[in-house]
Amino acid sequence: MIAGMSLSIEAAIGGALGEHVGELESTYYIFIIGAMATFLVTLFFGKGDLRQILTVPKWNLTGGLLGVVYLALLVISVTLMGVGVSVTAVIVGQIIMSILIEHFGLLGSPRIAFNRNRLIAVVLLMISFVLVL
Template sequence: MTKLFIYAAAIIAGMSLSIEAAIGGALGERIGELESTYYIFIIGAMATFLVTLFFGKGNLKQIFTVPRWNLTGGLLGVVYLGLLVISVTLIGVGVSVTAVIVGQIVMSIIIEHFGLLGAQRIRLNANRLIAVGLLAVSFILIL
């Protein structure tokens, strides 16, 4: 796989999150934010089960041998999606997603700077600091 393909896949993933936020926000206004989050996770779990059933090549039994902190992703996913659905209903998709992106980049840079959670260590540098500043400006401008 070329890096260009990986970049495109990541952009498509980001686009799908914005679509999911809009759909989740609209659903949340109709059935409730927490109910919307629950529904999205149920459908996602069923879809992931089917994809894993037919295409999975890993070893799910290994889940019992990994460090406990590796299992917190599901909980963080609920926090992320729940707060996103709530924020979309209150401030809109654009502002919510921009805030999410700023939060993701800031935390990603912190994780990489310190090599936390098994991530490759990449030191904070001027380019990354400028990027965070520009993201903060974009957040202010989209308000």
């Protein structure tokens, strides 16, 4: 829930910044500040081994690119439609893609079959999106 709340705050801040400096520039700034903050947290609290990044399958490294696509589209959509509609659309998209990934066991995820409850959840989320419009 905290991540979701942070996302909405980030969307509002990014949208406001995007109106002043441009959407892509806002996205760039947010990533630079995020990278610096993550570097400091990793420096002091990280317990992993970044050298292992050279040994993982290359598709594992696409998350950064997808993060840029996500954030840029979020900042652009907030300036066009507002935070509520944009974040609701993001949540609906996340749930639909998550269900597809799990149903087919994609990207190393365990297979979880699509069922009636998941269908109901998607329909209700789509209704919530329409209501937020």
